[in-house]
Amino acid sequence: MSGFQTQAAYNPAPAVEGDFASTNPRTTVMAAAGALVAGAFGVIVGRFAWKSYAQVDSDNAPAVVNNFGTGPVAGFIHREQQGLIEQYLQESTMLVPAGFPMTVFDGGDFWVKNNGATPALDGMKVYANYADGKATAAVTGAPNxxxxxxxxxxxxxxxxxxxxxxxxxxxxxxxxxxxxxxxxxxxxxxxxxxxxxxxxxxxxxxxxxxxxxxxxxxxxxxxxxxxxxxxxxxxxxxxxxxxxxxxxxxxxxxxxxxxxxxxxxxxxxxxxxxxxxxxxxxxxxxxxxTNVETKWTVRSFAQPGELMKITSWPQG
Structure with missing residues (x-):
């Protein structure tokens, strides 16, 4: 099974998508009883997410979370071992199944993959794709x-x-x-x-x-x-x-x-x-x-496909 480890690297990867990138303060999206559960397609960890009114919580606020949506993002899905293997012989997963609860962070420092076609540079703004919540980096005011x-x-x-x-x-x-x-x-x-x-x-x-x-x-x-x-x-x-x-x-x-x-x-x-x-x-x-500029900013260099640090805290 090709997914299992077959070699060791001298320098291990700095992180996994969705990991915290620092011990700086973090903030989470407020939710009432029954809120912030994965939508019908599940939610992938390490991506941005939007809230949906497919269900509502006890405060009559949107209770469903998806990796797709419109307008500003609700927040980011941090990795806390909440993915669940559902397929026979599947080796790993980053998918939170439909109906499972999660925490959505609307502030903090995280590791995320640069899914763009160009390098991410320190100081660039982070953009979230409306279709899948993937992150890319570009100068402010430059959505795809x-x-x-x-x-x-x-x-x-x-x-x-x-x-x-x-x-x-x-x-x-x-x-x-x-x-x-x-x-x-x-x-x-x-x-x-x-x-x-x-x-x-x-x-x-x-x-x-x-x-x-x-x-x-x-x-x-x-x-x-x-x-x-x-x-x-x-x-x-x-x-x-x-x-x-x-x-x-x-x-x-x-x-x-x-x-x-x-x-x-x-x-x-x-x-x-x-x-x-x-x-x-x-x-x-x-x-x-096709994507929306978020409040997060790139804080490390990353080639396409590499992990980059992002922060929601302004500097200067």
Whole structure:
């Protein structure tokens, strides 16, 4: 079995991904009872993570943690032997299985792999990939992304009958349109600003259950609910790959606009995408960021694939 040790090095590795890089102060994400458990795909140690409203804790705060998401990261997953081997004859793992609890650190010094294509230099900012939580390093204000020379956004709507219990929307009939993640919903007794996070069960985009970003709601069955979202069209000359979680910027985009689902076209290429802002943007050059700048800073040199020290504590 090739994974077991067959040789010894004169200079052992300085650390393993996710290890503490110092004894400096560390801070953790606050959580109530039942909070901060791995999502359906599990969570990989040594990467950044986001919180999700797929479940809520006793404070009605998001309780699920994933290595993918949108917006600022919730924190970093430190290695504390919480990975669990589940596959027969598997030799090692960094995966925390779905439903298992964990601690999420939002401050401290850690070792992490440089997953970028260029060396990480002391003082660079650390970026977290929206799709998998992997870390890369670059100067501040330089996220990776994709561009389209002729991108546009059209307003779109949906209508359905549903009920809400807690943070779960139960759709029993679809009157118009399709239901996508990121849709803002409104109706009698629906809390202002409620958005659909993900579908939990049922027909894709139709009858079924969905998780919401606002918990502790009680909406009667059969309530008529309206949904609003946007449809982003990527056309013209395209560079890079668009993906779920990317944030769009460009002329006419005034709010944080996030891609939530691809609707048509080849994966990540020219086509249409559902976004979480109901707006109209005329054809223009638009950019999608595929990762987000974190508050962590690189504190050691690292070639691509090597471990680097990162810190959340500012210096100077």
């Amino acid at each position: 992304g994709a561009t389209t020379s002729a991108g546009s956004i059209a307003a779109a709507t949906s209508g359905f009958a549903a009920s809400i219990v807690g943070n779960v929307l139960n759709v029993t009939a679809v009157n118009s349109g399709t239901i996508y993640p990121g849709t803002t919903i409104s109706g009698t007794d629906v809390a202002t600003g409620t958005k659909i996070v993900s579908q939990l069960s049922g027909t894709p985009g139709g009858i079924g259950t969905y998780s919401l970003n606002i918990a502790d709601q009680d909406v009667d069955p059969g309530t008529v609910i309206a949904g609003t979202y946007g449809v982003f069209t990527a056309g013209g000359t395209i560079a890079g790959v668009f993906g779920v979680g990317d944030t769009l910027t460009g002329t006419g985009i005034t709010a944080v606009t996030t891609i939530r689902q691809q609707l048509t076209g080849p994966a990540g290429g020219a086509g249409t995408y559902a976004v979480d802002v109901n707006t109209v943007v005329a054809s223009a050059a638009l950019t999608a960021a």
